[in-house]
Amino acid sequence: MKWGARYRGSLLAFSPLLVLRKYVVMKQSIGDFLLRRLKEAGVRHLFGVPGDYNLELLQQLHDTGALQWIGTCSELNASYAADGYARLTGLGALLVTNGVGALSAINGVAGAYSEHVPIVCIAGSIPLRSIDRGLGMHHTMADGTWDHFLDAYAHVTAAHVRLTPRNAATEIDRLIVTAWQEKLPVYMELPSDIAYLDIEVPEGPLTLAQPRSDTERLRSCVAAIVQRLSAATSPAILVDADADRFRVASELMALADKMQVPVAVINTAKGVIDETFPHYVGIYNGKASEPTARDTIETSDCLFSIGYRPIEVTTGDFTALLPANTIRARGHSVDVGDDNYQAVTLKEVLRSVLEAVPHARNRAPRRVASVAARTTVDRSGQLTQAAYWQAIQDYIRPGDVLFVDNGTSYALFGLKLPASCTFVGSVNWGSIGYSVGALLGALTAAPDRRHLLFVGDGSFQVTAQELSTILRHDHKPVVFLINNGGYTIERGYLGKTERYNDIANWAYGDLPKVFSRDTSARSFVVKTIEGLQGALSAPNDTMIFVESVMDPHDALAPVTSSSNKGAELDYGPRGPQYRENLQLRPAVPLAPPA
Numbered sequence: 177m178k179w180g181a182r183y184r185g186s187l188l189a190f191s192p193l194l195v196l197r198k199y200v201v202m203k204q205s206i207g208d209f210l211l212r213r214l215k216e217a218g219v220r221h222l223f224g225v226p227g228d229y230n231l232e233l234l235q236q237l238h239d240t241g242a243l244q245w246i247g248t249c250s251e252l253n254a255s256y257a258a259d260g261y262a263r264l265t266g267l268g269a270l271l272v273t274n275g276v277g278a279l280s281a282i283n284g285v286a287g288a289y290s291e292h293v294p295i296v297c298i299a300g301s302i303p304l305r306s307i308d309r310g311l312g313m314h315h316t317m318a319d320g321t322w323d324h325f326l327d328a329y330a331h332v333t334a335a336h337v338r339l340t341p342r343n344a345a346t347e348i349d350r351l352i353v354t355a356w357q358e359k360l361p362v363y364m365e366l367p368s369d370i371a372y373l374d375i376e377v378p379e380g381p382l383t384l385a386q387p388r389s390d391t392e393r394l395r396s397c398v399a400a401i402v403q404r405l406s407a408a409t410s411p412a413i414l415v416d417a418d419a420d421r422f423r424v425a426s427e428l429m430a431l432a433d434k435m436q437v438p439v440a441v442i443n444t445a446k447g448v449i450d451e452t453f454p455h456y457v458g459i460y461n462g463k464a465s466e467p468t469a470r471d472t473i474e475t476s477d478c479l480f481s482i483g484y485r486p487i488e489v490t491t492g493d494f495t496a497l498l499p500a501n502t503i504r505a506r507g508h509s510v511d512v513g514d515d516n517y518q519a520v521t522l523k524e525v526l527r528s529v530l531e532a533v534p535h536a537r538n539r540a541p542r543r544v545a546s547v548a549a550r551t552t553v554d555r556s557g558q559l560t561q562a563a564y565w566q567a568i569q570d571y572i573r574p575g576d577v578l579f580v581d582n583g584t585s586y587a588l589f590g591l592k593l594p595a596s597c598t599f600v601g602s603v604n605w606g607s608i609g610y611s612v613g614a615l616l617g618a619l620t621a622a623p624d625r626r627h628l629l630f631v632g633d634g635s636f637q638v639t640a641q642e643l644s645t646i647l648r649h650d651h652k653p654v655v656f657l658i659n660n661g662g663y664t665i666e667r668g669y670l671g672k673t674e675r676y677n678d679i680a681n682w683a684y685g686d687l688p689k690v691f692s693r694d695t696s697a698r699s700f701v702v703k704t705i706e707g708l709q710g711a712l713s714a715p716n717d718t719m720i721f722v723e724s725v726m727d728p729h730d731a732l733a734p735v736t737s738s739s740n741k742g743a744e745l746d747y748g749p750r751g752p753q754y755r756e757n758l759q760l761r762p763a764v765p766l767a768p769p770a
């Protein structure tokens with residue numbers, strides 16, 4: 177590395193040194209600079225799969241030790257891992273190779289866009305030499321064009337670029353800062369013949385900060401919010417995932433505490449507000465809400481919503497009814513009545529509102545109905561979903577990180593989380609298999625916390641091989657896999673007994689041994705509640721893998737009912753879902769909403 181630092185201009189003589197470090201430049205290779213910037217942005221690990229086009233950068237990573245390389249079995253899993261890592265740390269990154277790797281990863285990167293998760297996807301790409309000379313290369317369409325993958329990523333990222341020696345110093349910073357500020361993924365192609373070239377780069381570190389709000393806009397916006405909240409008799413707060421992404425949960429709880437107002441979340445934000453917080457009233461999901469949450473939101477005369485992005489599965493199939501007087505705050509803008517405020521930053525807005533609102537003393541926390549009545553269980557009879565989730569409820573402890581995949585495991589949304597838990601899901605994007613990759617990422621970010629994965633056999637089959645990476649790094653999660661012979665949640669849409677919803681019956685419990693010969697992992701295949709209790713009493717000093725065998729037609733009523741309603745939306749009144757016995761329905765129908 178050449179540290180030929182020199183000073184640009186004569187500013188140095190007049191300004192404080194710290195400010196000036198920004199203007200001090202030094203020579204550094206493009207690859208080293210990129211790795212350094214990622215590290216300065218808080219990234220400690222890079223996920224991905226090697227390929228000839230990215231090996232140059234990988235060698236630099238190896239030589240400098242700037243980041244720790246976590247090789248994954250596929251680029252799709254690397255994208256999920258980077259997402260899971262970013263959920264815990266605030267920024268994740270992956271490295272793939274041109275075309276084949278980039279397109280394998282694009283599902284996960286699109287998911288990060290949908291879920292507002294900042295990740296940096298770096299593709300080692302074809303050399304600039306080949307572009308200059310028009311040389312056909314592998315991992316391309318062999319049609320003399322170079323931009324297909326860059327163009328594809330334009331649709332699933334907040335910013336994308338092909339790096340060159342001219343733009344690298346500014347574009348690397350622009351992309352990393354954009355990802356972090358917008359809470360969205362970015363994509364950069366690093367041509368394979370430039371990672372070792374030295375360019376002039378800033379010597380000072382990258383600073384990640386949200387832009388400061390416009391002073392007048394912030395003041396006016398906060399005044400308007402405070403005026404409405406103070407005038408209301410039943411104000412309430414509704415939280416979506418951005419409250420987590422912009423890290424404002426503590427401000428929201430402080431606000432709820434000061435004003436004595438209830439807080440509900442939508443299911444994309446489960447766990448963002450500590451569920452033991454006295455003002456927490458549960459998940460709002462239209463007619464499919466927990467009753468106190470529904471009443472709180474729909475009878476509020478001033479709702480303060482944070483990052484609300486409704487879709488069918490977060491609104492009880494569009495039955496959500498937010499009050500007319502709803503303030504809509506987002507990461508960088510706010511709507512209050514007819515006014516729209518730009519250039520305001522969520523954290524600044526919330527801190528200023530918190531400071532300005534008066535203390536309320538006359539509103540008691542709402543009482544939330546206690547968790548569903550417990551059923552008595554036949555301990556040696558076939559394991560049912562009802563008994564399973566009851567046992568899981570007792571297993572979760574404060575500080576756990578929980579992962580949920582698509583499927584009947586959605587029942588996890590109905591459990592009450594102890595204090596300080598983190599909940600990782602992908603409700604908007606919902607790509608099956610996400611949770612296994614995300615688990616690897618989160619374990620890498622926070623290996624000392626206890627991680628619990630809840631996944632169905634169908635979802636698991638998509639990304640199962642990443643369990644080997646988890647074992648390779650000696651992580652100690654608990655994997656709760658439901659073996660119900662296929663896609664039960666889909667049977668609630670269509671195909672109750674059709675073969676297309678069946679899958680191969682793997683010996684799931686044997687997989688830890690397959691993936692890591694000498695593993696100390698404890699595997700359990702359980703068919704009764706008694707067996708499950710045995711697995712749950714195992715110590716967490718190694719991976720615990722619990723395969724629970726259950727009936728393909730067993731699912732909690734809210735899960736099946738949601739699938740049934742989904743079929744109505746998906747196929748319409750002429751759809752085949754109304755034919756005799758073609759759809760799995762709740763065994764005990766849900767009580768109609770009041």
Ligand SMILES: Cc1ncc(C[n+]2csc(CCOP(=O)(O)OP(=O)(O)O)c2C)c(N)n1
Nearest residue numbers: 583584607608632633634635662663664665
């Ligand atoms: C990548 C992707 N492909 C297909 C789907 C459609 N899909 C949603 S849930 C599901 C089945 C999940 O089955 P499983 O994980 O076994 O859960 P179960 O309901 O059986 O507990 C499928 C195929 C999807 N969401 N994502």
Ligand SMILES: [Mg+2]
Nearest residue numbers: 632633634662
């Ligand atoms: Mg299944």
